Amino acid sequence: MREWSLARQLLVLQVVIVAVIVGGGSILAYLDAARNTEDTARREVVAVAKSVADAPTLVNALATPNPSTTLQPFAEAVRHDTGVDFITIMKTDGTRYTHPNPQEIGRQFLGNTRDALEGRVLTETFVGTLGPSVRAVVPVFSADRVVAMVAVGITVAAIADELSSRLVAVVLVAAAALGVGLIGTYFVSARVRRQTRRMGPAALGRMIDYHESILHAVHEGLLLLDRNGVVTLCNDAGRELLGVAEDVEGKPLSSLGLPSSLVDSLVSGGPVRDEIHVTDRSVLVVNKSEVPAHGAVVTFRDHTDLQALTGELDSVKGFAESLRSQAHEAANRLHTVVSLIELDRTGEAVRFATEELQIAQQLTDRVVGSVREPVLAALLLGKMAEASERGVELVITPDTHIEETALPGRDLVTILGNLIDNAFDAAIEGDEAPKVHVTVRSADPGVLIRVADTGPGLDEDASRAAFTRGWSTKDSSRGLGLALVGQAVRRYGGTIELGQEIGAVFTVRLPAGGQPEPAPHPRDGR
Structure with a gap:
């Protein structure tokens, strides 16, 4: 099987990474949206329940012989205006005065009421007559005592519908991010493919090993300079012929203690052909070729014995x-x-x-x-x-x-x-x-x-x-x-x-x- 080029391997790796990042981000965004939607529903039902409990109409209706006659229309009006799924007003023993389904009026409320009877606000998710819902139960006070309770809820199905609309936006954003990531990955891979000549990692490794062996083996000195005259590479023969230390890479040529005539010739523009330069130890024949946009390649031979x-x-x-x-x-x-x-x-x-x-x-x-x-x-x-x-x-x-x-x-x-x-x-x-x-x-x-x-x-x-x-x-x-x-x-x-x-x-x-x-x-x- 033919070895994949380095560019192709990087492309596949980057695609996987982008997909994992986008997928993970999308899941986190969805979970965050679900949590925010549920929290918003809880705050909403608490606010509606407190507003109903504080309404004068409610307390006045409780003093009448048949409170449901007044409270049922009131509760339904508030329910339609606020968009909640149910508003139930009940006695302290749990008997309903109101319900979206009039047949449930007079029956027992399904849910926990202990906190409300003790004067506290209760929020919970409970399965009632309308199915699972996020609800709030708040007390109704009269003369500093609990005389009734108000339960307001939003069904889980309604929360899921709202979350679904948010999920569409999350999916669209994720798809757009994935598309941009894949396009960017493709162009990066194409650039790597051009620079590596479509070679695989093993081929690149072999080529580097060959180059290292050649640099150590050749008798001619080799020096690579960037555009600023800084040494980027010097082989063993080059260090010996120039009489410089091992760690010359990254240093300006002018700081190596070489003859000024040699330095001036190498850092000046243009090629050099078979120039003879005398150092303290050698007579060198120097050649230089310019590498456009990168610097220069310098070779030199020992001319001392000759x-x-x-x-x-x-x-x-x-x-x-x-x-x-x-x-x-x-x-x-x-x-x-x-x-x-x-x-x-x-x-x-x-x-x-x-x-x-x-x-x-x-x-x-x-x-x-x-x-x-x-x-x-x-x-x-x-x-x-x-x-x-x-x-x-x-x-x-x-x-x-x-x-x-x-x-x-x-x-x-x-x-x-x-x-x-x-x-x-x-x-x-x-x-x-x-x-x-x-x-x-x-x-x-x-x-x-x-x-x-x-x-x-x-x-x-x-x-x-x-x-x-x-x-x-x-x-x-x-x-x-x-x-x-x-x-x-x-x-x-x-x-x-x-x-x-x-x-x-x-x-x-x-x-x-x-x-x-x-x-x-x-x-x-x-």
């Missing part, structure tokens, strides 16, 4: 380019030597070759002797060749000296390589002869890296923004290098200072025993 590999590849390319430049220079020098020999100027050829070889060897010996970290030494040699090709004088300061360090060479290359590249660009833009000074030395404790250029320097706003993603003195497509420098330094607990002694002076201090915070990796699924 960016590091890209940096290493750039370093290798730089080394290759440096080797190419050196090979080109060596070829030029060799051609010069060969030409001098062909011109029979052998002595000059020997001196020229020796001098060039000594200069190159001295430079290599100095770098290798001062920088015992092989990766940094290779980087500096490559950058010197690149500087020569770009027309920049690269100066390795005399105090440069560093032994092998426990810090990973990849991160040292990231920091120093990007600082030198940035300094090259700045120095070329300056008005003076382009020059870059580099210092790499062991400090107490740790490692100190200083790179200074003769460029135009940085103003206060640029200094604050220098280590954010996208900042560059050139076009907006650049600007990731210094952001990666800042990320690497923060990861090791180091510091960066920006001075203006020459042009721009970047000073990085890394602790000797600094250990990087583990880069987040999305869980394999739980």
Whole structure:
């Protein structure tokens, strides 16, 4: 048997609830109307009986030899005028003076009269000659003593007739309420049916379980934002990549301590395609899609390892380019030597070759002797060749000296390589002869890296923004290098200072025993 959809189950449940409520309300209304009708009848018969008992005609007629002659027409007139079913005037022993059926006059009254004989008003439901009736028996006083009694009643049949007319109104109201309830229930059910795609509870439960499993299993971060920039969902990978706490749902994105550039990009309108953002721990590739009238879906991938590999590849390319430049220079020098020999100027050829070889060897010996970290030494040699090709004088300061360090060479290359590249660009833009000074030395404790250029320097706003993603003195497509420098330094607990002694002076201090915070990796699924 096909499972009922959630909407159909809700429809049936709501119909039952509405029917029970309307039916129960109708029964209560009917019972209340019955009670009110009976109470009204009791009050009415008491009022009529007291009025008859207080009438002067009644007391005067009792003094005559045949009271029935006067009282019967009087009682019938009052009965017709008030709408009650009977008015019986009787002696204190219960003998009737009046009755709707004249044949009952002179016979004994059927009912209780003790309270009336004692001067009190009695109300009761009793079966008399006209059938069950609600009646009142009141005393008639003369000279402070009971001389007669008056009984006034309304038959139960008459009360039932009046109640029937009220029952019709109750039924009509109940039917109208039931109809309105069913119509409202139908529209609510139709809305639920559209929103649940006609799926049953079991199917919805399975879908939610699948979605939960997917959210926990995927390596990509997923973030759902409402229209006000409040986080409505963040999966496990998203929390790890962003470095946020478990309970981020319901909090504004701006309160999570994320980089302002990332927050501004996500809360602004419009889609985002493959934007790279640098946090304190990761390099993220971010995508965002708008969900009309709801908010946005944000996905992000960990780009840290790929960016590091890209940096290493750039370093290798730089080394290759440096080797190419050196090979080109060596070829030029060799051609010069060969030409001098062909011109029979052998002595000059020997001196020229020796001098060039000594200069190159001295430079290599100095770098290798001062920088015992092989990766940094290779980087500096490559950058010197690149500087020569770009027309920049690269100066390795005399105090440069560093032994092998426990810090990973990849991160040292990231920091120093990007600082030198940035300094090259700045120095070329300056008005003076382009020059870059580099210092790499062991400090107490740790490692100190200083790179200074003769460029135009940085103003206060640029200094604050220098280590954010996208900042560059050139076009907006650049600007990731210094952001990666800042990320690497923060990861090791180091510091960066920006001075203006020459042009721009970047000073990085890394602790000797600094250990990087583990880069987040999305869980394999739980």
